[in-house]
Amino acid sequence: MFKQRTLKKAISCTGLGLHTGRKVNLTISPAEPDHGITFIRKDVRPWIEIEARVENVVDTRLATTLGKRGIRISTVEHLLSSLYGLGIDNAIVEVDGPEIPILDGSAAPFVYLLQNAGIVEQERAKRFMVVRRKVEISHGESRIVVLPDHFFRISFTIDFDHSFLKTQSFSFINDARTFQREISKARTFGFLKEVELLRSMGLARGGSLENAIVIDDYRILNEEGLRYPDEFVRHKILDLLGDLSLLGAYLIGHVKAYRSGHHLNYKAVHALLNSRETDLVVPNLREADKTPEPKIRKAPLHI
Ligand SMILES: [Zn+2]
Structure with a gap:
């Protein structure tokens, strides 16, 4: 690991x-x-x-x-x-x-x-980024707070001002099996009005109910329904994980995101890389082989 x-x-x-x-x-x-x-x-x-x-x-x-x-x-x-x-x-x-x-x-x-x-x-x-103290970034009503943790944990809340889709929260600790089971199947989503607008701009040409959940003012248009009851927030976690991979290191910390999207995710990656509150750590492999929890500046690692 x-x-x-x-x-x-x-x-x-x-x-x-x-x-x-x-x-x-x-x-x-x-x-x-x-x-x-x-x-x-x-x-x-x-x-x-x-x-x-x-x-x-x-x-x-x-x-x-x-x-x-x-x-x-x-x-x-x-x-x-x-x-x-x-x-x-x-x-x-x-x-x-x-x-x-x-x-x-x-x-x-x-x-x-x-x-x-x-x-x-x-x-x-592997390279790890260990969060030592709180790192916080916000833009308008969107916010990401990253806290020290023994794991790589993500908690996300979406909060739409929409008649059908409102607030959803989900929290998970990343490991390959949990990611596959709880996050990986969540599909991207869009509001019908936005999809129509994107189409008129020549975008979303490959978009369909085959590759996105589409919602109008009152319901989901996909006949097959949802893969998870809270598929929307799980997809936001999926996106956030993808953006966090741009750190070039595996994160050890708790990322708490509220109404975030790609732009704030990107800013959070910048903030983490430039923060004094985070350390890039490369464990000594020989030491790691001997002991399951190597001491790296006194912080236990659980991956
Ligand atoms: Zn996505």
Whole structure:
């Protein structure tokens, strides 16, 4: 659990981009220790490798978009969430379009693919970010507070001023199994009026009831209903996990989010990386092998 992880072999899939509506081919391959997660657009020359790091975030409206030298890859958060939730540190993601395919709007298809490829440990210690004291950031009515904790815990509250969708809260401690069971299947959602507006702007062309929960003023339009009674807030946690992966380290702390979205998530990652209240810790692997709870500046780690 202290070792870095990658995939056993490469895996591929094909799906539609949410906004372009175009078909995208995706391949995820194993990578060397300390490589991190990187993206490559195969349809542009020369190929540019874009690291999944906060400094490469170029847009946080509608989705999280990474970019470098004018080349962009959008809607990376569900795939990043799957990798982070399963504790995969190193992988190379290749796509032949500007978006990661939306698939069913959740992280479940990515989790299925990654687990089919197999996950292997590597002989190098993971990087952890340990929160020592409270870090807080807010924007308007949105707020993220990160507190010290022995685990990687996320608590989220959504609070919409909407006739059907109002307040939902959910809290969970991340480990691969809990992530898969409680979070990964939660689909993205949208309000019918917003979807119509996006369509009129030429966006959400690949969006449908196949890959999003859509709600009008009074009900859910998807005939099959919900996968969890509180699927909306669980999806917000899924998104937040994907954005937190941009830390480039596994977080040990309690993230409490209220009405947050990609923009504030991104700001929180910035704040954590620049805060004096957090430490980047790389455990000594030999010591970690000997004792299940190595002492790192006196803080016990439970991962
Ligand atoms: Zn999402």
